[in-house]
Amino acid sequence: MTEPTPNEIMAAYAANAVNFAQSNFGISLDFTVESVxxxxxxxxxxxxxxxKGFIAKLFRKEPSDKDVQNVCKMLGSYIGEVYRQNKGGEWQINHDHQAIGLLEGETWIFPLAKVLKRITNGKKDDLNLYFAEILE
Structure with missing residues (x-):
């Protein structure tokens, strides 16, 4: 049995994102640029x-860090796969960043980290703007 490649692993996470969006939010993701x-x-x-903040955290159940990581993996993989279908690139481990990213030519992009920033920081890390920038 051969180990799955990073491309296969990330494509599987992206497929999970499609199921997650459909079953939890009724959102249909179709791997088009518009779907971002x-x-x-x-x-x-x-x-x-x-x-947002300590007192709020005491009184409201929030998604666990593991839940957040899983969502970031799914949605980040999905954005990366949309990028790959449009521009190419290969998923690889970037040892400098200790993270998986997409390498296209000489350029690294880290969509999983970007999704985490978006979920943490809000609109200033808008994913539409990010995707438009990396597509250029």
Whole structure:
């Protein structure tokens, strides 16, 4: 049995994102560039479910760090796969950043880290703007 490649692993996470969006939010993701807007809308909803500040955290159950990591993996992989279908690139481990990213030519992009920033920081890390920038 051969080990799955990073491309296969990330494609599987992206497929999980499609199922997650459909079953939890009724959102249909179809791997088009336009569908990144739906991922942004979903990330915005997730951002607003995270309590802001210590007192809020005491009184509201928030998604666990593991839940957040899983969502970031799925949605980040999805954005990366949309990018790969449009521009190419290969998923690889970047040892400098200790993270998985997409390497296209000489350029690294880290969509999983970007989704985490979006869910943590809100609109200033807008995924539509990010995707438009990396597509250029």
């Amino acid at each position: 807007e739906l991922v942004e809308a979903l990330a915005n909803r997730l951002f607003h479910t995270r309590p």
